[in-house]
Amino acid sequence: MRLPFRVVQATCHDTDTIVDVVNSDRLYKTVIPSKFYKDPFLTSEELKNYFATMDLTFFLCREGASVLGVGALIGRKDGDGQLGWIFVVPERQREGVGSALVATIERQARARGMPRIILETDGGAYxxxxxxxxxxxxxxxxxxxxxxYQIWIQKALSPP
Known part of the structure; x- marks a missing residue:
């Protein structure tokens, strides 16, 4: 079955789109106490700083001109990859967008020779x-x- 969307690598022109998608999902607001929750969750300035200081590759899941979700591969100093900022617009969740993003990021990590991917998430983010x-x-x-607490999860990647 062919999926109706495609995952592409983001460019420097996609910063505002990435920020908009990340901030469209409010699920973490339900598990992070209000005194700790930051709104907006991510700003353009923060994202630009991350691009400047991290080994960071963002991907967009597109359907036509619409962006349905975003996700990032972060290269770590220990050689592993880290998933970051996997967010799907609320109206398109549970349609395979997140899975397509993660699969693309895993392929990219394998191609870069990363032995595993890790990520952290809030312990309440069931x-x-x-x-x-x-x-x-x-x-x-x-x-x-x-x-x-934060939960750290991992997946070993087989070589390409």
Whole structure:
């Protein structure tokens, strides 16, 4: 079955679009206490700083001219990859957009020789944890946070 969307690498002109998609999803507001929740979740200035200081590649899931979701591969100093900012616009969640983004990021990580991908998410983000587990990711540690804990999950990548 051919999916009605495609995943492409973002360019420097996509910063505002990435920020808009990240900020369109309010699910984390339900698990992060209001005194710690930052709104907007991500600003253009923060994203530009991340691009300047991190090994960061963003991807967009597009359907025609519309962007349905975003996600990033972060190259870590230890050689692993890290998933970041996987967000899908609310009206297109549960349609395979997130899975398509993660699959593309995994292929990119394999091509770069990364042995595994890790990510962290809030311990209360049951929907995110369940999503990543369905894709083969497994928890490997928990770290304390101001309002609870972060879950770190990983997936080993086979060579290309």
């Amino acid at each position: 929907w995110a944890i369940s999503f990543y587990q369905s894709l083969g990711y497994r928890e490997y540690k928990r770290t304390d946070h101001l309002w609870g």
